[in-house]
Amino acid sequence: MDSRPHNKLHIYFLPMIAQGHMLPMVDMARLFARRGIKATLILTPVNATLVSKTIDRDRELGLETTIRLINFPSAEVGLPEGIENQSSITSPEMSEKMYKAMELLQQPFENLIEEESPECLVADVLFPWASDVATKHGIPRLAFHGTGAYALSVHRELSQRKPYKNVVSDSEVFVVPGLPNKITMTRRQLPDHIRDGTESHLTKLIEKAMEAEVTSYGVVINSFHELEPAYSEHYSKTIGRKVWHVGPVSLCNRDNEDKTHRGSTISINEHECLTWLDSKEPNSVLYVCFGSLSYFSNVQLLEIAMGLENSGQEFIWVVRKEKKTKEEEDREEWLPEGFEKRLEGKGFIIRGWAPQVLILDHEAVGGFMTHCGWNSMLEGVTAGVPLVAWPLFAEQFYNEKLVTDVLRVGVGVGAQEWCRWPEESKVYVKREDIEKAVVQLMVGEEAEGIRRRARALGETAKKAVEKGGSSYNYLSGLLEELELNSN
Numbered sequence: 333m334d335s336r337p338h339n340k341l342h343i344y345f346l347p348m349i350a351q352g353h354m355l356p357m358v359d360m361a362r363l364f365a366r367r368g369i370k371a372t373l374i375l376t377p378v379n380a381t382l383v384s385k386t387i388d389r390d391r392e393l394g395l396e397t398t399i400r401l402i403n404f405p406s407a408e409v410g411l412p413e414g415i416e417n418q419s420s421i422t423s424p425e426m427s428e429k430m431y432k433a434m435e436l437l438q439q440p441f442e443n444l445i446e447e448e449s450p451e452c453l454v455a456d457v458l459f460p461w462a463s464d465v466a467t468k469h470g471i472p473r474l475a476f477h478g479t480g481a482y483a484l485s486v487h488r489e490l491s492q493r494k495p496y497k498n499v500v501s502d503s504e505v506f507v508v509p510g511l512p513n514k515i516t517m518t519r520r521q522l523p524d525h526i527r528d529g530t531e532s533h534l535t536k537l538i539e540k541a542m543e544a545e546v547t548s549y550g551v552v553i554n555s556f557h558e559l560e561p562a563y564s565e566h567y568s569k570t571i572g573r574k575v576w577h578v579g580p581v582s583l584c585n586r587d588n589e590d591k592t593h594r595g596s597t598i599s600i601n602e603h604e605c606l607t608w609l610d611s612k613e614p615n616s617v618l619y620v621c622f623g624s625l626s627y628f629s630n631v632q633l634l635e636i637a638m639g640l641e642n643s644g645q646e647f648i649w650v651v652r653k654e655k656k657t658k659e660e661e662d663r664e665e666w667l668p669e670g671f672e673k674r675l676e677g678k679g680f681i682i683r684g685w686a687p688q689v690l691i692l693d694h695e696a697v698g699g700f701m702t703h704c705g706w707n708s709m710l711e712g713v714t715a716g717v718p719l720v721a722w723p724l725f726a727e728q729f730y731n732e733k734l735v736t737d738v739l740r741v742g743v744g745v746g747a748q749e750w751c752r753w754p755e756e757s758k759v760y761v762k763r764e765d766i767e768k769a770v771v772q773l774m775v776g777e778e779a780e781g782i783r784r785r786a787r788a789l790g791e792t793a794k795k796a797v798e799k800g801g802s803s804y805n806y807l808s809g810l811l812e813e814l815e816l817n818s819n
Contacts, residue, residue: 716790
């Protein structure tokens with residue numbers, strides 16, 4: 333803990349209701365609390381149950397972390413009771429309703445602010461109204477993104493300069509202008525709302541979010557300066573606001589208990605998983621996981637299964653399936669006949685939620701096949717594990733370029749098409765491409781070079797959050813500034 337406590341500061345944390353945004357903000361609140369701050373998380377009832385154990389443990393340690401509840405307006409927007417997190421969303425229609433519900437949280441949130449009068453608000457950027465609330469109550473609003481300065485820089489340049497309009501086809505390569513590195517993309521790799529120019533609830537929300545960002549007090553980012561130094565500077569200059577890198581915040585989960593219960597109820601016995609990993613050689617296991625929002629069709633899952641089997645590598649594969657009837661689950665058409673029997677001892681399948689940080693930190697894990705969501709990417713980097721990049725949607729195609737071209741800590745699987753809702757009958761990446769990428773990452777001289785760079789980056793990440801490290805110092809500076817402002 334910091335030797336000079338900032339006792340006066342009470343900070344509200346308002347996370348977006350999606351695991352990829354919520355978990356890092358919960359970790360961030362805990363990190364602030366360890367530095368003597370009173371941290372209050374504003375959550376809806378279902379989301380609170382996902383993190384309450386973690387917060388209770390922190391409170392037992394004497395930290396001032398609390399949860400305040402606001403009700404989720406399910407009925408008002410036509411969502412079933414209990415659907416309060418993006419990970420429960422299975423269609424574009426449900427997604428639209430979720431965004432409408434987020435707007436309706438403004439009034440109950442404002443009631444809490446009036447009741448408690450915190451000195452600062454850290455709010456997810458997808459709550460643009462949080463800036464108005466903070467201004468009204470005379471407190472600074474810090475914007476939080478679920479991604480890093482690099483992806484934010486790419487997004488801003490694309491939004492403002494529109495280089496994708498200068499190409500004649502969806503597969504033609506263009507350069508994203510104005511960036512510290514040469515980053516190339518195709519139109520097929522861009523989000524639907526950018527590529528098509530279609531207006532939806534989400535596009536309006538993103539526009540408002542970008543406006544709120546430049547009127548905020550500044551931006552806190554779950555990253556560390558050494559990961560993306562040129563982009564940190566570029567992004568700060570672009571929005572004309574201060575940017576504080578305070579991550580990787582997942583490093584506040586220090587023991588196995590913390591790592592196991594971070595964010596949800598895991599779908600397996602963690603001891604069984606760790607015992608399995610303990611029986612493996614260092615760097616011999618590939619961990620395969622595509623985050624909390626990704627779905628694959630049965631035909632694509634079958635290609636993944638065959639690609640993994642043909643690679644000859646040992647693996648842990650986290651499969652996130654939609655809830656189905658017992659009969660449909662028993663049938664499991666996505667698994668090749670006899671797959672689990674053939675690969676007994678060589679492959680470990682987790683159906684549901686996995687303790688990702690715990691798994692990545694195990695010495696047996698030597699590679700991570702990921703959708704390039706920022707948290708997963710950062711958790712892989714922090715563990716010093718090289719990556720197989722398989723972007724799907726959101727800003728993941730931007731992040732893939734950071735992994736493969738800028739940091740050179742991974743290889744691409746060859747994904748070409750941005751897709752939030754995959755078609756049931758479509759294969760996006762073939763088994764032979766999956767096999768090739770896995771072998772390239774796990775075996776041979778090139779793999780060793782990638783692993784060395786990943787390991788070095790992991791060491792740098794850990795130093796960043798230690799006393800005197802870049803993220804530690806960023807947070808100290810931010811808290812001192814907020815303290816001065818509150819006097």
